[in-house]
Amino acid sequence: MTTTDGGRASVSIQDMSKISGLSEATLRYYEKIGLIGPVPRDESSGHRRYGGHAVEMIEALGCLRATGMSVQDMRDYLRFLDGREDSAALMRELFERNVSRIQEEIERMHVRRRYLALKAELWAARERGDADGENRIVPEIAAAREGLR
Known part of the structure; x- marks a missing residue:
């Protein structure tokens, strides 16, 4: 179910699971270990509500997880999104390493x-x-x- 939260669309954990391909348990785990930031809660129900930016980021994590990428590599991926001067080279190395892993x-x-x-x-x-x-x-x-x- 999609609602608006301060003008931004938000989705429930069930919908986030469907969108991303990650189980609800995995979403909770990723939040627990800090891979995804704290997820705002609905004031009336206390249920998690994922906003637009979180949805996009978690969709990307779902794709990376589907390739078998490690949690540490996903952390690196998120860290390299910061736009540092060497981010492109670091991203290339990250993905080349994972291509090699898949080839093996x-x-x-x-x-x-x-x-x-x-x-x-x-x-x-x-x-x-x-x-x-x-x-x-x-x-x-x-x-x-x-x-x-």
């Missing part, structure tokens, strides 16, 4: 996928009664298993 995750996922595909091939060969096929796949599985470690 993708590579690990490819190894896992390869291992599972080989295991499926092994069981398909066993199902067909193809002993030669099984014997051909076993060394590949062993090699793929090494990549899982």
Whole structure:
């Protein structure tokens, strides 16, 4: 539900959760650890009311969280928004580091996928009664298993 709070639109924690993709518990946690500032409360109900600027910032945090970015990196992101002369370089480094992290995750996922595909091939060969096929796949599985470690 959207209401006006001093001329600015504000949303409830439920709506903020829907907008940002962050759970209500995560929103409360981010407030508790200071990632987001104190959230004003509705005077009559005591419920949190997120204003326009907070909504935009929390939407951005939701996107960063969806990429797997750490809380510390999100803190840095918010700190680098201050417009310092070196902010652009710091932001670039932050995002390049996270691109590298994602690339490593993708590579690990490819190894896992390869291992599972080989295991499926092994069981398909066993199902067909193809002993030669099984014997051909076993060394590949062993090699793929090494990549899982």
